[in-house]
Amino acid sequence: MKSKIALRLLAVQLDWTDEEATEEFSALQLMITHKYDGYQGFQPASRFHVALLNWLSQFQHVAQRRVAFSIIKERLVYITQREMHHLVSLMMPELDRFMRKQVAMELGVQFYETWTNPAAGRRLCLLRRRTLFVGLSDGARIDVFRRYNEGKISNEQVVPFSEMSSQKWKSLIKELREWLDKHNYQDEPASFESICLVDDFSGSGDSLLRFDDEEQIWKGKISKFYNVNREKIGDILAEKCHLYAHHHLASFQAEQAINDRLARFGGDHPEFSYNATFSYVLPQSIVVDDQTPPPELIDLIKCHYNKGIQDDHVGDNIWFGYSDCGLPLVLEHNTPNNSIALLWADSTGSEFAEQHKMKPLFARRKRHSTNG
Structure with missing residues (x-):
């Protein structure tokens, strides 16, 4: 038309x-x-x-x-796609602030000194390389993130899926060991200090982490990652490995829920430390x-x-x-x-034929899990 x-x-x-x-x-x-x-x-x-x-x-x-x-x-x-890619580009600066705060605390220097202090610069370089970036869904745009940060991070520290085989982990550690030896970090262990789990959007926080009151267990992507990888602490993953949960976009409701749940989850599962980061949080006013x-x-x-x-x-x-x-x-x-x-919503085929027939403006592709 x-x-x-x-x-x-x-x-x-x-x-x-x-x-x-x-x-x-x-x-x-x-x-x-x-x-x-x-x-x-x-x-x-x-x-x-x-x-x-x-x-x-x-x-x-x-x-x-x-x-x-x-x-x-x-x-x-x-x-739009361009706007989402811009949010992807904001991910590394957001994580960099957390890393600089960590380094400043470790070295006993002011935050601003991490840009000028040689020891801080060397520690930051190591910390960035010992961070693994993991996509939680096909919407994580981990490929876009990698291209935005070409030269800052290695291809061998970016993976598009969270369920990795033992062979893949061995390959990642082998590449890390080679980098450490090449850049005069021979005394440093070949283990990851930080894991950043990346997803595109969270509306409620449920798909990332939630507590099932009926079963009295934690569910969601964080819980699943923890259960699969906690035995790697002290070997492939450093002691007190830092787990970042990053969303390119989130609702205000999701931000509040995720921060609260991570704090509670961390109390029960202290093998990791936890932080939620966001490129942008939609205001409650919308x-x-x-x-x-x-x-x-x-x-x-x-x-x-x-x-x-x-x-x-x-x-x-x-x-x-x-x-x-x-x-x-x-x-x-x-x-x-x-x-x-x-x-x-599209109610085509609904058994409630007497109710209003809903027609979508932006037809949704359904998935088995929530977009939470």
């Missing part, structure tokens, strides 16, 4: 005057061109115009369609919940809902998304289930 025809149809759906249409088209077309048309969830040759028209058609009244459009105009946070004005917005979100989108992973009544995160968020490669359901 040509964009001019689509925009005319959009003006009809929203009952815009000529003046409103002129004003709205300009801003909308800019965002479509530079952002929304790049969404990877669209079918080949399809465009945002078509998705928007189809999405708005599920609302019966003009007033409802206008409220729905206000989500796109005033609240939607859309992260969250949509029951208190968000206007009330027509919340009515729209809750009334246009179908229970058929619920399952064992996301739970019940997820009109504000998984774990009630209430994020008006879309990532270029997928829409998190932490986002408000009206943006991504």
